[in-house]
Amino acid sequence: MRDNIRIVLVGDGAFGKSTLVTALIKEVFVVNVQDVVPEVTIPPEVTPENVTTHIIDTPSRGDEQDALETELRKANVVCIVYAVDERESFRRTHEHWLPFLRRQGLSLPVILVGNKVDMRDEDAGPATVLEDEVVPIMNEYREIEICVECSAKALLNVSELFYFAQKAVLHPTRPLYDARDHVMKPECASALTRIFRLCDADGDGVLNDAELNAFQRSCFNTPLQQRELEGVKELVQASRPDGITAGGLNVDGYLYLHLLFIQRGRVETTWMVLRRFGYGDDLSLRDDFLRPECDVPPDCCVELSPGGYAFLTEIFKRYDADRDSALCAAELDNIFSLSPGVPWKHGRFPESTVTNAAGCVTLEGWLAQWSMSTLLDHRLTLEYLAYFGFPGDTRDGICMVARHAGAGGLRRRRKGKQQRSVFLCYVVGAAGAGKSSLIRAFAKKPFASEYTPTARTTATVNSVDVKGAEKYLVMQEFGPYDTSVLQSRRQLEHCDLLVMVYDSSDPASFAYLANLRSNYSLDALPMIFVATKSDLDAVAQRSDPPPDIYCRELKLAAPLYVSPKDAQLASVFQHMAAITRNPASATPALLLARPHPWSTAKIIGVTALAGVGLASTFVAYHTLRYWWTSVIGARSSHSVVPKRHEL
Known part of the structure; x- marks a missing residue:
C-alpha cells in the first residue's frame, strides 16, 4: 500500500477551494483567505489511513493552465469543487472540468464536492439534487468515486471530504463495483471466490464457524464472537437465503456480504481481504507477492x-x-x-514423477x-x-x-557427507543407449518397447532410501544436447552426479562416453557408469581400455549391468544415492589425487626392516629359491623333490 497521497482541488473561482483547505487546517471558518493556499502536508499519525497526505489548491485563472496541468500529473485523486447554490458551477463540472481531465489522459479517481450546502434553497431538497443530477453524471463518468456535499462555513463534512479522498486512492470502488448496474464486477467476484476456496480448509464448499473465524483472524487479527457469527448468518439468511446452508456460509453468501460492504461505503473491508491475499489495485496478484526477493548464494x-x-x-x-x-x-x-x-x-507431468x-x-x-x-x-x-x-x-x-560440503573447487566434494535431500543427476550417453528406459524404470514406469529419441531436455524425480533417510534424485536427460550442457561450467557446477550410460550390446556405445570425458572437464564430478540392455548378448566395446579397466584406472567401481526391460536394476539407484551422499567416493579427480597405499614413507620403513640381519635375509632368500625351483621343477619335469641335506 502507498505511504503518501496527493489530493488536488480544482474548480472555478469563488466556490470555496481555498476556504475548504483552510477550514480543515484551522477547524474554523475564515472569511478572507488568499486566492491559492500553499500546499498543505498532513502527517500520517493524524490521518485515519496512516498515510502522509498532501493537499494542493490550484489557481482558477486560465493564464495558469501550465501550473494546473503540472499538479494534475502528480495527483493521486482530484476533487472538483462547485457551489450547490450556483447552478452554473454544477453545470461546469460535467461540461468543462470532467472533459478537461479526460483530455489530459489521466486515470485518476474523481470526487465531486458540492460546497456551500448551508446556502442551498430549502425548496429543492438534497435528495432531488443527488438523484436527478449527480447520479446520471456518475454513470457517464466512471472515474467519479463519490459525491460529497459539505460546508466550509458550517464545518460540515469538511474532514469527511478529505477522508473520502484518501479512501478513493487507497480503497478505490471502481475496480470492485459497477455503480450503473449495482453489481460486483466479475474480476472482484473471481478474486473473492478464489479467496473463499483458499479459506475452505476441508474443501466442502462451505465456510463453517471455525473457518470463518480463521478467515477473520487472518484478515483482521481478531476473532468473531459466537453472537457476531450468528448475526452474520442471519443477515445473509434474511436477504440471500440460498447463501446459507446447514454447514455455514457458501460462496454466494460470502460474495453477498462483500457486496453489502461495498454498497454501504465500507469498501476498505473488502480491500483489506483482497490485499491480505496478495491482490493489487488492478485485482491481479501483485508481483512482490508472487515473486518476493530471494537471493541464493552461488x-x-x-x-x-x-x-x-x-x-x-x-x-x-x-x-x-x-x-x-x-x-x-x-x-x-x-x-x-x-x-x-x-x-x-x-x-x-505426471510422467515425470511417481504415479x-x-x-x-x-x-x-x-x-x-x-x-x-x-x-x-x-x-x-x-x-x-x-x-x-x-x-x-x-x-x-x-x-x-x-550445495557441497566445505567450500571452494574440489574441496567442496572432498569434505564429508552431504546434508541435502534433493540431488541433480545428469544422464548422458549416445543415442539409443537406454537413458530414457533407465529413467522410466527409476520413476516406476513400464518399459516402452518402441524407441523414441529424446528431443528436448526432460527431468524425472523419485525418492530413494539411503540408510533410513529419504533422498530425492532428479534425473535430467538432454537428448542430442549432451555436449552443450557439458560445455557450460555453470550447469556442471549444479550437477551432483554424472550418470554415464552405454549400451552393452552396441560395440560403439562406450567410446561415446570416453570421448565425452576426454573432450570436457568432467573428472571433478562424481560419476557412475551404467551398462544397459544386459538382457541382450554383451559385445566387446571398441574402446581401449575396455570399460572395466577404464573404470579401474579412474579408481571407480566397475560398470553396473542393468536391464530395465527385465526389471533387473542391480540396485543402481541406491548406488547413485549413496554417491550423492558421499561424492568423494566416486569423483575421479579426488581418487586419482590420492597417494598409492605403498607410499614413499612405507617403502622406506620396509627397507629399514629388511636390513635387520644379512644372514637372515640370505637364509630367507635361499629358502624361497628352493621352494620356487622345487615347485617349478616338479610341475615341468616331474623330478623328485631334492632332499633338504642336498641344499
Whole structure:
C-alpha cells in the first residue's frame, strides 16, 4: 500500500477551494483567505489511513493552465469543487472540468464536492439534487468515486471530504463495483471466490464457524464472537437465503456480504481481504507477492523446508476428493484452478514423477515433483505456494542448503557427507543407449518397447532410501544436447552426479562416453557408469581400455549391468544415492589425487626392516629359491623333490 497521497482541488473561482483547505487546517471558518493556499502536508499519525497526505489548491485563472496541468500529473485523486447554490458551477463540472481531465489522459479517481450546502434553497431538497443530477453524471463518468456535499462555513463534512479522498486512492470502488448496474464486477467476484476456496480448509464448499473465524483472524487479527457469527448468518439468511446452508456460509453468501460492504461505503473491508491475499489495485496478484526477493548464494541450492512439505501435503489431502491417496486429472485441475495452470506443461507431468497404476499422482510423487521443481527453479515454487495460499511469507516454505560440503573447487566434494535431500543427476550417453528406459524404470514406469529419441531436455524425480533417510534424485536427460550442457561450467557446477550410460550390446556405445570425458572437464564430478540392455548378448566395446579397466584406472567401481526391460536394476539407484551422499567416493579427480597405499614413507620403513640381519635375509632368500625351483621343477619335469641335506 502507498505511504503518501496527493489530493488536488480544482474548480472555478469563488466556490470555496481555498476556504475548504483552510477550514480543515484551522477547524474554523475564515472569511478572507488568499486566492491559492500553499500546499498543505498532513502527517500520517493524524490521518485515519496512516498515510502522509498532501493537499494542493490550484489557481482558477486560465493564464495558469501550465501550473494546473503540472499538479494534475502528480495527483493521486482530484476533487472538483462547485457551489450547490450556483447552478452554473454544477453545470461546469460535467461540461468543462470532467472533459478537461479526460483530455489530459489521466486515470485518476474523481470526487465531486458540492460546497456551500448551508446556502442551498430549502425548496429543492438534497435528495432531488443527488438523484436527478449527480447520479446520471456518475454513470457517464466512471472515474467519479463519490459525491460529497459539505460546508466550509458550517464545518460540515469538511474532514469527511478529505477522508473520502484518501479512501478513493487507497480503497478505490471502481475496480470492485459497477455503480450503473449495482453489481460486483466479475474480476472482484473471481478474486473473492478464489479467496473463499483458499479459506475452505476441508474443501466442502462451505465456510463453517471455525473457518470463518480463521478467515477473520487472518484478515483482521481478531476473532468473531459466537453472537457476531450468528448475526452474520442471519443477515445473509434474511436477504440471500440460498447463501446459507446447514454447514455455514457458501460462496454466494460470502460474495453477498462483500457486496453489502461495498454498497454501504465500507469498501476498505473488502480491500483489506483482497490485499491480505496478495491482490493489487488492478485485482491481479501483485508481483512482490508472487515473486518476493530471494537471493541464493552461488554455493547454495534451494529445497523445500519442513513447513513447505507440510503445506503441500495438506494441499494434496484437501483436494484428494475420493480419498484414494492419489490425485487424478480432475483433482489436479481443481488444485491448479487456483493458479494460471499446471506449471510443468512441457515437463511430461505426471510422467515425470511417481504415479499409481491408473496414472494418478501419489503423495510420494506429488512431493517429489515439488522437490524437483524447487531445486531447478525455486521462484516457480514460491509463486505456486502463493497461489495455493501458503500462510505467511512464502519464503518460509523453502530453505537454502550448501550445495557441497566445505567450500571452494574440489574441496567442496572432498569434505564429508552431504546434508541435502534433493540431488541433480545428469544422464548422458549416445543415442539409443537406454537413458530414457533407465529413467522410466527409476520413476516406476513400464518399459516402452518402441524407441523414441529424446528431443528436448526432460527431468524425472523419485525418492530413494539411503540408510533410513529419504533422498530425492532428479534425473535430467538432454537428448542430442549432451555436449552443450557439458560445455557450460555453470550447469556442471549444479550437477551432483554424472550418470554415464552405454549400451552393452552396441560395440560403439562406450567410446561415446570416453570421448565425452576426454573432450570436457568432467573428472571433478562424481560419476557412475551404467551398462544397459544386459538382457541382450554383451559385445566387446571398441574402446581401449575396455570399460572395466577404464573404470579401474579412474579408481571407480566397475560398470553396473542393468536391464530395465527385465526389471533387473542391480540396485543402481541406491548406488547413485549413496554417491550423492558421499561424492568423494566416486569423483575421479579426488581418487586419482590420492597417494598409492605403498607410499614413499612405507617403502622406506620396509627397507629399514629388511636390513635387520644379512644372514637372515640370505637364509630367507635361499629358502624361497628352493621352494620356487622345487615347485617349478616338479610341475615341468616331474623330478623328485631334492632332499633338504642336498641344499
